[in-house]
C-alpha cells in the first residue's frame with residue numbers, strides 16, 4: 608500500500624476542523640482525484656501525504672513510514688506536492704536553480720542534475736526561461752515550473768493541487784499525458800481538482816470530500832454520473848453527462864463519459 612489514512616482528523620491552530628475522520632488507502636500505480644467544494648479539505652489532505660501537516664488524531668502511513676514519526680527529508684524523497692499556489696514553492700533566483708535545488712540536496716552529481724533539469728524544463732516548454740527569475744513567469748508557466756521541480760526529483764507519490772489552473776488546452780493535454788506517464792512508471796498520483804472535464808478525460812478513481820469527510824469513493828464512471836452525490840459535494844457533472852441527462856426521455860442512458868460512446872448512443876436512439 609503506498610498511502611494509508613487511518614481515521615485522520617486535522618484541526619488547524621485557528622480551530623478549523625479541516626479533516627474529520629478520513630480513512631482511505633491508495634495502491635501503488637493508482638491515480639486518485641480529490642474533488643469537492645472550496646474548503647472541503649482537499650489541500651489539507653494532500654499536505655498530510657507529503658508530511659507538511661501531521662494528523663491531530665489518527666495516522667498517515669506513506670510507503671511504510673508513519674508521517675508523524677518521519678522527518679520532512681525522509682518523506683520528501685517519497686512524496687512530492689505541487690502546491691495550489693505554485694509561487695509558494697519558489698525561492699531561488701533562476702528557473703534552473705529552482706528545479707536543481709532538491710536534486711543538489713539529494714547529493715546528485717552536477718552532470719546528472721543538469722541533465723534532469725534540462726529534461727524537465729524541456730517537457731514543460733520552460734527552457735527559454737532557464738536563467739530568468741521564476742517570479743517573472745506567467746501564472747500558467749509558474750504552475751508548470753512547480754510540476755517540473757517535482758518531475759525532476761521523481762518521488763514515488765506525486766500530489767498535484769489544482770494542476771490545470773491557468774493552463775491552456777494544449778498544456779492541459781500534456782498534463783494529462785504526464786499524469787498517465789507517471790502512473791505507467793508505477794507511481795501513485797493524487798490530485799485535487801475542480802476541473803471536472805479534465806478529470807472526466809483522465810478517468811481516475813475519485814474521492815468526493817465534503818466538510819473534511821469522504822462522502823463517495825469510486826471509479827470516474829460511477830462518481831461522475833451519480834448526479835445526487837455530485838450535488839452533495841457541490842461538483843457539477845461533466846457537460847456530456849449533463850447534456851445526455853436532458854435528452855434522457857429519448858431512452859438514452861446518460862451515464863457516459865466518453866464522447867464517441869455518447870454519439871453512438873444518440874444516433875442509435877434517433878434511428879429507433
Ligand SMILES: Nc1ncnc2c1ncn2[C@@H]1O[C@H](COP(=O)(O)OP(=O)(O)OP(=O)(O)O)[C@@H](O)[C@H]1O
Pocket residue numbers: 619620621623624625643644645646647648649650651652691799
Ligand atoms: N493555514 C490554515 N489555517 C487555518 N485554517 C485553514 C488553513 N488552511 C486551510 N484552512 C481551513 O481548512 C479548511 C479546509 O481547507 P483546504 O484548503 O484543505 O480546502 P480545499 O478543499 O483545498 O479548498 P479549495 O477548493 O478552495 O482549494 C477550510 O475551512 C479552510 O478555511
Ligand SMILES: [Mg+2]
Pocket residue numbers: 649650651691768799
Ligand atoms: Mg485547495
